[in-house]
Amino acid sequence: MRSLKRTRSLKLPAKLLDQMPRGVRAQREIITLGLRQWRVRKALEKYRRGECTLAFAAQDAGVALREIVPLAYAYGLVPDAPPFDQALTPDEAARA
Amino acid sequence: MTDPIVVSNAGPLLALAKLRALDLLTRLHHIVYTSPIVFDETVTQGLALNAPDALFLQEYFARGALAVTALQSPTALDEPIKIHDGERESIQLAIQLRASEFLIDDSRARKIAEQNFSARKLRTVIRGTLDIIYLGFQNGLLPQAQTIQLLESIKIRRDIWISAKLCDQVLWLVRAG
Numbered sequence: 248m249r250s251l252k253r254t255r256s257l258k259l260p261a262k263l264l265d266q267m268p269r270g271v272r273a274q275r276e277i278i279t280l281g282l283r284q285w286r287v288r289k290a291l292e293k294y295r296r297g298e299c300t301l302a303f304a305a306q307d308a309g310v311a312l313r314e315i316v317p318l319a320y321a322y323g324l325v326p327d328a329p330p331f332d333q334a335l336t337p338d339e340a341a342r343a
Numbered sequence: 344m345t346d347p348i349v350v351s352n353a354g355p356l357l358a359l360a361k362l363r364a365l366d367l368l369t370r371l372h373h374i375v376y377t378s379p380i381v382f383d384e385t386v387t388q389g390l391a392l393n394a395p396d397a398l399f400l401q402e403y404f405a406r407g408a409l410a411v412t413a414l415q416s417p418t419a420l421d422e423p424i425k426i427h428d429g430e431r432e433s434i435q436l437a438i439q440l441r442a443s444e445f446l447i448d449d450s451r452a453r454k455i456a457e458q459n460f461s462a463r464k465l466r467t468v469i470r471g472t473l474d475i476i477y478l479g480f481q482n483g484l485l486p487q488a489q490t491i492q493l494l495e496s497i498k499i500r501r502d503i504w505i506s507a508k509l510c511d512q513v514l515w516l517v518r519a520g
Contacts, residue, residue, distance in 0.1 A: 293425075300452045301504055302353070302427030311388045312353060312427075313502070320501045327450040328506035 283308075287315065291322050301326075346373045347443035352433040353377075353384045354448030356409070358472040358503045360385075360396035362493055367479045369408040376440060378432035382411045415439060420459050426452050434459055437467055444468045446475070448505055472497075472505055473513050480517055490517050 259267075267274060290308035293299050299307070305315035349372045356377070359365045368375060377385075386404060389397025403409045417435045430452045437445040438459065445460070447453050448471045460467045470478075476493055479485040485493070494514050498507040 297424065297451075299425035300427060300430060300449045302430055302449060302452070303425045306427050307425075311392060312384060313357065313389060313392060313394055316504045317501045319504070326448075326504050326506040326509075328508040 283310070287318055288322070290315075291319055291324060294319070295324060348376065348440045349374070349444040349446065350376045350378075350433060350437040350440060350442040351381070351409075351446035352448070352452065353381045353429055354504065355446040355470075355472045355475060356381070356385050356400060357389075357396060358448065358497070358505060359475065360399045361500070361503055362496065363399070364476070364479075364493060365399055365403055365408075367484060368475055369403065370484050371475065371478055371482070372444075374407065375409050375446070376412045376436065376442075377409060378429065378436045379411055379413060380429040380432045384429050412436060412440070418463075420455065421462065422455055423458075424451060424455070426455060430455075438463060438465065441465060442467050444470060446470050446472075448472055450506075472503075473509055477513050477516065487517060487520070 267277070286308040287310060290304035293307065294301055294304040301315060301319060302312050304319075305312045308315065310318075355368075356365075359368055382404065385400050386397050389400065400409070404411070414432060414435055417432070418438055420431060420434060422431070430447070430449070433447065434445070434452075434456045436442075437456070443466075445456055445467050447456060447469060453469055453471070456469055460469075473494070476485065476490060480487065480490040491514060494510045494517065497503050497505050498510045
């Protein structure tokens with residue numbers, strides 16, 4: 248099934264437009280890649296603001312958890328570090 | 344005595360599979376339950392991305408060491424922040440099965456799990472990948488050198504979402520013996 252295509256006009260700065268390749272396929276690829284990156288950035292900003300978990304950010308951006316982890320590190324985020332206080336009592340260790 | 348019921352979210356499964364340490368989990372627990380979304384996230388999506396860890400996980404599911412369990416009647420959760428569908432389903436599954444242990448790494452999702460277990464008076468112990476590794480060490484399943492190697496590896500890996508600071512805390516405990 249062919250995907251539905253729509254037309255939208257967009258005014259771009261001449262400098263940016265000059266860098267655009269001529270081919271429609273390449274232009275579509277640029278929009279697809281840019282949109283993906285934009286969605287990831289927006290989702291990671293939500294995570295940075297403490298509004299969601301990283302897995303939700305992945306879901307929000309439309310990427311897999313596996314994909315967003317390296318992107319989050321590259322974006323300068325680090326996992327929260329709660330105190331390590333679980334599983335340390337001898338009772339718990341014995342129950343495992 | 345019945346086996347404790349253990350439910351896992353995706354994070355610990357992915358981390359242990361990436362570290363080639365899934366055996367540790369199966370040696371600590373007879374069977375670990377996951378929700379259908381977690382299976383999809385860890386195996387189906389992983390295979391689509393050609394992730395080697397997805398192959399390991401698929402094998403553990405096929406062997407029965409990991410088992411998918413569907414939710415019967417999901418209970419609504421108190422969610423102060425937005426969580427992934429898989430995280431929600433995992434917490435709901437732990438509630439449904441009245442799990443004795445719940446495995447999850449993301450500290451924010453962990454807090455939500457704690458709140459919801461506590462609201463239902465469940466005494467489910469919440470653990471993460473580092474707890475599993477530390478338990479393996481405490482129970483003699485992992486020698487000290489291998490435990491240190493695993494923890495140091497997590498610290499530098501950029502495909503595992505676990506705090507390096509937290510790794511340092513556990514490393515200190517392991518080195519102290």
